[in-house]
Amino acid sequence: MSSSSQVTESWISSFCGLLGHEYFAEVSEDFIEDDFNLTGLQSQVPMYKEALEMILDVEPEEDEDEEDEEEEDDDDDELLGDERPTGYRRASDRRHLRMASDLSVIESSAELLYGLIHQRYITSRPGIQQMAEKYELQHFGTCPRVHCTSCKVLPVGLNDSPGHETVKLFCPSCLDVYTPPNSRFQTVDGAFFGTTFPSLFFMTFTDVDIGGSRSTSTGAADALLAIQQANAEAKTRNNTTPPNVTSVNGVAPHNLGPGLGPGNIYEPRIYGFRVSERARSGPRMKWLRMRPADVTELDETRRYWDEHGEDGERPDDEDMNMVDVAEGKGVSVERRKKMAGRRRRPNGLDVGGGSPMDTNEATGAVG
Amino acid sequence: MDDFNSESDSDYTSYWRDWFISSRGNEYFCEIDEEYLTDRFNLTGLNTEIQYYQHALDLVTDVFDFDCDDDMREAIEKSARHLYGLVHARYIVTTRGLAKMLEKFKKSDFGKCPRVICEAQPLLPMGQSDVPNTSPVKLYCARCEDLYNPKSSRHAVIDGAYFGTSFHNILFQVYPAMLPPKSQRRYEPRVFGFKVHAAAALGRWQADEREKMKDRLKDAKIETGFEEEDADEEEEELDDEDDGMEIGDGFANRAPAQA
Ligand SMILES: [Zn+2]
Numbered sequence: 001m002s003s004s005s006q007v008t009e010s011w012i013s014s015f016c017g018l019l020g021h022e023y024f025a026e027v028s029e030d031f032i033e034d035d036f037n038l039t040g041l042q043s044q045v046p047m048y049k050e051a052l053e054m055i056l057d058v059e060p061e062e063d064e065d066e067e068d069e070e071e072e073d074d075d076d077d078e079l080l081g082d083e084r085p086t087g088y089r090r091a092s093d094r095r096h097l098r099m100a101s102d103l104s105v106i107e108s109s110a111e112l113l114y115g116l117i118h119q120r121y122i123t124s125r126p127g128i129q130q131m132a133e134k135y136e137l138q139h140f141g142t143c144p145r146v147h148c149t150s151c152k153v154l155p156v157g158l159n160d161s162p163g164h165e166t167v168k169l170f171c172p173s174c175l176d177v178y179t180p181p182n183s184r185f186q187t188v189d190g191a192f193f194g195t196t197f198p199s200l201f202f203m204t205f206t207d208v209d210i211g212g213s214r215s216t217s218t219g220a221a222d223a224l225l226a227i228q229q230a231n232a233e234a235k236t237r238n239n240t241t242p243p244n245v246t247s248v249n250g251v252a253p254h255n256l257g258p259g260l261g262p263g264n265i266y267e268p269r270i271y272g273f274r275v276s277e278r279a280r281s282g283p284r285m286k287w288l289r290m291r292p293a294d295v296t297e298l299d300e301t302r303r304y305w306d307e308h309g310e311d312g313e314r315p316d317d318e319d320m321n322m323v324d325v326a327e328g329k330g331v332s333v334e335r336r337k338k339m340a341g342r343r344r345r346p347n348g349l350d351v352g353g354g355s356p357m358d359t360n361e362a363t364g365a366v367g
Numbered sequence: 368m369d370d371f372n373s374e375s376d377s378d379y380t381s382y383w384r385d386w387f388i389s390s391r392g393n394e395y396f397c398e399i400d401e402e403y404l405t406d407r408f409n410l411t412g413l414n415t416e417i418q419y420y421q422h423a424l425d426l427v428t429d430v431f432d433f434d435c436d437d438d439m440r441e442a443i444e445k446s447a448r449h450l451y452g453l454v455h456a457r458y459i460v461t462t463r464g465l466a467k468m469l470e471k472f473k474k475s476d477f478g479k480c481p482r483v484i485c486e487a488q489p490l491l492p493m494g495q496s497d498v499p500n501t502s503p504v505k506l507y508c509a510r511c512e513d514l515y516n517p518k519s520s521r522h523a524v525i526d527g528a529y530f531g532t533s534f535h536n537i538l539f540q541v542y543p544a545m546l547p548p549k550s551q552r553r554y555e556p557r558v559f560g561f562k563v564h565a566a567a568a569l570g571r572w573q574a575d576e577r578e579k580m581k582d583r584l585k586d587a588k589i590e591t592g593f594e595e596e597d598a599d600e601e602e603e604e605l606d607d608e609d610d611g612m613e614i615g616d617g618f619a620n621r622a623p624a625q626a
Pocket residue numbers: 143144145148151171172173174175176259
């Protein structure tokens with residue numbers, strides 16, 4: 001191979017530069033070269049060795065080591081030909097030249113292999129860090145849901161094995177998944193991102209404020225401000241989480257579905273009157289966007305023992321506590337301390353029952 | 368266009384309206400009948416709302432013959448579009464308007480719900496306020512009963528008041544057969560196959576709220592409107608087998624058995 005060939009883009013960066021591949025991180029070669037990271041992929045990808053070489057832009061073997069090469073070329077897919085395929089980078093400069101159809105098999109194998117490695121890479125330390133940078137730059141877009149106020153989303157797969165579903169977007173504000181707005185992503189396999197990535201991301205970066213742009217847009221008219229103010233008031237009125245609680249079930253209260261709960265649930269109206277739940281076309285899906293006013297209610301372990309526990313069986317608070325509170329004011333989140341033996345609220349205070357979400361009241365309802 | 372062909376009550380081509388609804392970005396609008404536009408009763412109150420009202424109305428109804436400079440023409444053009452929008456909000460809640468919007472809904476002219484579990488349910492345009500210039504148009508999904516932003520920036524700037532707060536709800540009252548079945552399915556965040564505890568706990572709390580609502584409806588002998596409830600329950604049972612372990616706060620947490 002002559003040294004005059006111009007410096008070409010690596011296979012990886014050219015793959016990530018393709019239209020529709022904007023969600024992909026560039027997997028580092030170090031990661032791919034560590035065999036441990038590729039465990040089990042050989043059986044999932046046809047022409048694995050060739051695909052891996054293509055991804056890494058390496059030539060098959062050290063030059064002129066014919067025998068060695070032959071030994072590995074024991075599968076029938078390796079067709080010899082003297083026709084030099086064009087349009088390929090270094091992989092095309094191999095001595096054992098392949099027919100174009102063969103190359104397209106390798107090319108699609110390389111894409112599959114890269115995708116499967118990518119799924120693993122983005123849950124590794126360097127990979128998740130790289131995705132964090134893309135997240136900050138809003139490379140994955142924002143949630144289409146109005147009440148999520150342009151919260152940044154992350155790619156997700158609904159399946160970890162390829163060939164099932166295309167890539168979706170996970171919104172941490174409403175904890176739901178959406179189809180990417182642009183159809184060019186409808187050819188990208190969701191397995192290349194996997195089911196684990198977005199949740200692991202938010203468990204890793206607990207300091208990320210996922211709320212979205214809660215600030216009122218400039219130039220909004222008074223009426224809209226009034227709506228937003230009313231919503232904001234509804235939120236404050238219904239946020240009864242004790243202010244010293246720093247974590248419930250491992251998540252800071254302000255990061256637990258911030259797009260959900262009072263003020264973030266669509267209330268259907270006709271000429272200003274609420275549509276009653278009892279109407280045939282009345283609301284049935286509010287539960288999907290609900291969140292308790294006091295999120296410590298989601299501490300099921302404590303609730304369970306509060307409701308069923310005899311004093312003798314009740315485990316130590318240290319063992320079962322899923323709620324962390326800050327010890328006094330100005331205590332950093334890092335130094336959060338387990339709350340020991342503190343009683344929160346009496347049992348039976350069920351937010352759902354008499355909450356402002358209840359649409360049973362007949363007043364002003366159209367039915 | 369279908370809307371145009373159905374315009375049998377008009378014996379001449381509606382140039383301006385035809386141009387307006389076929390312009391790029393105006394896909395959410397239906398064509399308002401000539402008859403409706405020329406009945407002054409339907410325009411009550413709009414004369415004070417719109418600059419150059421009479422000229423604008425003349426333009427919309429193709430009887431404009433006012434000799435003016437380009438700036439003026441442009442101002443009238445702008446008023447005409449605003450007038451069309453405000454009349455549109457009133458028109459689409461009439462029998463004829465609802466029928467036209469229903470046809471557009473069936474063709475998914477307003478787009479499809481981006482929520483995966485809604486399985487491409489067609490959307491309807493809506494406004495969060497009936498007051499003009501308050502907030503841009505949003506899209507309502509009758510399957511998840513939530514609001515979404517239009518994908519295209521061309522649509523994202525249309526005034527929501529041109530569709531109003533009531534239209535989409537009226538449409539389903541008038542055509543209840545168009546109501547999609549609601550789904551109890553939901554996305555469950557997982558890490559390495561384990562449900563994420565915080566999200567799962569919230570999901571169980573929400574499911575309790577849903578069951579309370581269903582009980583209220585059953586007590587009142589009202590249909591709940593959920594699809595394949597039996598299938599859902601079966602699915603949940605299957606799910607329960609791997610249900611015990613959840614991940615969260617850096618360790619797997621065992622949720623207490625539901626009593
Ligand atoms: Zn969201």
